[in-house]
Amino acid sequence: MATYDTLGATYARTRRPDPRIAARIHAALGDDIADVLDVGAGTGSYEPPETVLAVEPSRVMLDQRPPGAAPGVQAVAERLPLRDDAVDAVMAVLTVHHWSDPAAGIRELRRVARRRVVVLTWDQDVFRERFWLVREYLPEAAAFDDTRAVPVGRLAALLGGARQETVPVPHDCTDGFAAAYWRRPHAYLDPRVRAGISLLAQTGEDVIAPGLARLADDLASGRWHPARRAARARHRRRGLPAVGGRPLIRARPGRRGDRPRRGRCGRRGAGLGRRAGRVARAGAGRGGCRGLGRRGR
Numbered sequence: 001m002a003t004y005d006t007l008g009a010t011y012a013r014t015r016r017p018d019p020r021i022a023a024r025i026h027a028a029l030g031d032d033i034a035d036v037l038d039v040g041a042g043t044g045s046y047e048p049p050e051t052v053l054a055v056e057p058s059r060v061m062l063d064q065r066p067p068g069a070a071p072g073v074q075a076v077a078e079r080l081p082l083r084d085d086a087v088d089a090v091m092a093v094l095t096v097h098h099w100s101d102p103a104a105g106i107r108e109l110r111r112v113a114r115r116r117v118v119v120l121t122w123d124q125d126v127f128r129e130r131f132w133l134v135r136e137y138l139p140e141a142a143a144f145d146d147t148r149a150v151p152v153g154r155l156a157a158l159l160g161g162a163r164q165e166t167v168p169v170p171h172d173c174t175d176g177f178a179a180a181y182w183r184r185p186h187a188y189l190d191p192r193v194r195a196g197i198s199l200l201a202q203t204g205e206d207v208i209a210p211g212l213a214r215l216a217d218d219l220a221s222g223r224w225h226p227a228r229r230a231a232r233a234r235h236r237r238r239g240l241p242a243v244g245g246r247p248l249i250r251a252r253p254g255r256r257g258d259r260p261r262r263g264r265c266g267r268r269g270a271g272l273g274r275r276a277g278r279v280a281r282a283g284a285g286r287g288g289c290r291g292l293g294r295r296g297r
């Protein structure tokens with residue numbers, strides 16, 4: 001059973017796409033794309049009109065996709081059921097931290113994308129240090145995120161180089177992910193909100209209960225506000241904005257020979273990428289790639 005078959009039951013209620021974040025994702029995808037694949041698509045948040053297919057392992061999430069959304073297929077990033085160069089662009093929003101093998105998943109994204117790969121994630125170093133909720137109340141949750149976050153530098157390297165930009169989390173963000181309520185602390189006391197935040201749901205209610213009780217006390221007594229002000233002052237001194245944004249990573253899949261390929265006989269690109277890259281850089285071009293079992297064009 002996929003993790004989100006349990007976690008995702010109420011996803012569409014608290015995780016509504018935020019239009020400001022959507023604008024940044026769509027700008028990163030570019031206006032020169034005809035078709036987009038959404039990987040780890042969930043209920044379809046942030047999919048542009050050009051989306052032709054959504055890949056999502058959880059049936060519960062697929063069932064919450066709205067009428068008129070692109071068709072969904074039950075599959076995982078690590079094994080995309082698409083041929084090489086199938087779409088102009090691939091997007092993966094707030095999902096890489098759930099993949100069992102991020103390297104294999106990113107290799108697959110690059111394999112099927114002709115022009116662009118866009119990944120939205122978070123920077124765990126910034127999140128752990130800067131976000132008052134996990135730093136001051138729920139360090140156990142931060143420790144859990146340490147085990148699953150994919151470092152931004154590693155992602156960029158897996159993508160073969162990428163442009164990175166920071167997407168601010170608006171104080172009234174409509175997409176209820178972990179940092180969304182940074183200025184609405186009472187929200188974290190609501191179990192319906194917590195159910196839509198995998199970090200809190202997976203860390204476990206029993207583990208986070210003492211921290212949440214302290215937060216409730218601090219909110220009731222007014223102690224929460226000074227704590228927040230002090231944190232903001234510290235961040236200003238370090239030249240950081242008050243609350244972390246989400247890194248948006250945009251990569252070009254690169255020249256054909258630089259990317260992993262699935263061979264004609266069904267073999268995956270893993271292990272072939274470096275050899276193919278060498279062939280392309282050496283100028284052997286298409287002949288060299290075809291020699292590795294690629295389809296022609």
Ligand SMILES: C[S@@+](CC[C@H](N)C(=O)[O-])C[C@H]1O[C@@H](n2cnc3c(N)ncnc32)[C@H](O)[C@@H]1O
Nearest residue numbers: 004040041042045058076077093094095098099
């Ligand atoms: C936080 S949700 C994000 C959904 C959607 N992209 C959004 O922005 O609302 C993470 C999604 O990643 C999916 N997921 C988990 N493991 C995956 C994998 N190995 N490959 C692709 N998607 C995966 C989950 O089922 C879930 O729907």
